[in-house]
Amino acid sequence: MSDSQPGYRNQGRARTLMRLVGVIAMAAALTMIVLAVADFFSAFSSDEFGAQPTKFWLFLLALPFFLVGAFCLNAGFLGAGARYAAGEVAPTARTTMGYLGLGAEVATCPQCGADTGPDAKFCDDCGSPLSKTCPSCAADNEGDARFCAGCGVGLT
Ligand SMILES: [Zn+2]
Numbered sequence: 001m002s003d004s005q006p007g008y009r010n011q012g013r014a015r016t017l018m019r020l021v022g023v024i025a026m027a028a029a030l031t032m033i034v035l036a037v038a039d040f041f042s043a044f045s046s047d048e049f050g051a052q053p054t055k056f057w058l059f060l061l062a063l064p065f066f067l068v069g070a071f072c073l074n075a076g077f078l079g080a081g082a083r084y085a086a087g088e089v090a091p092t093a094r095t096t097m098g099y100l101g102l103g104a105e106v107a108t109c110p111q112c113g114a115d116t117g118p119d120a121k122f123c124d125d126c127g128s129p130l131s132k133t134c135p136s137c138a139a140d141n142e143g144d145a146r147f148c149a150g151c152g153v154g155l156t
């Protein structure tokens with residue numbers, strides 16, 4: 001597990017950077033939009049006939065900032081957060097389960113993903129075989145194994 005530690009640290013730093021860039025880009029985009037809207041309305045409420053909003057280009061300029069900001073905020077707060085949590089929690093949970101003697105014997109159907117009983121030979125959800133007995137050496141293999149783990153013979 002030690003080889004995955006730097007990955008998590010880089011991920012955390014990238015997430016912080018994403019949040020920072022996202023917040024700055026969002027703030028810039030919102031400022032530009034507010035300026036453009038204010039200019040738009042002041043031009044139309046003006047008594048002067050033919051007054052045109054002159055800062056409409058700010059909308060166009062704000063758009064890429066808005067998209068970048070939205071992307072960074074999403075990646076920084078949701079996407080990376082969820083991935084980080086999944087990467088952090090899943091192995092820990094599995095290890096804990098292993099220590100407690102749980103999980104090791106709980107099989108998951110390779111076809112439909114349903115949890116099956118520890119001694120089940122077939123999935124009770126879709127009927128797929130959960131283990132393959134090697135015709136050559138009689139070793140027990142996973143239901144989706146293509147080759148025998150015991151002797152390497154091809155399994156069908
Ligand atoms: Zn199944």
Ligand SMILES: [Zn+2]
Binds near residue numbers: 136138
């Ligand atoms: Zn075999």
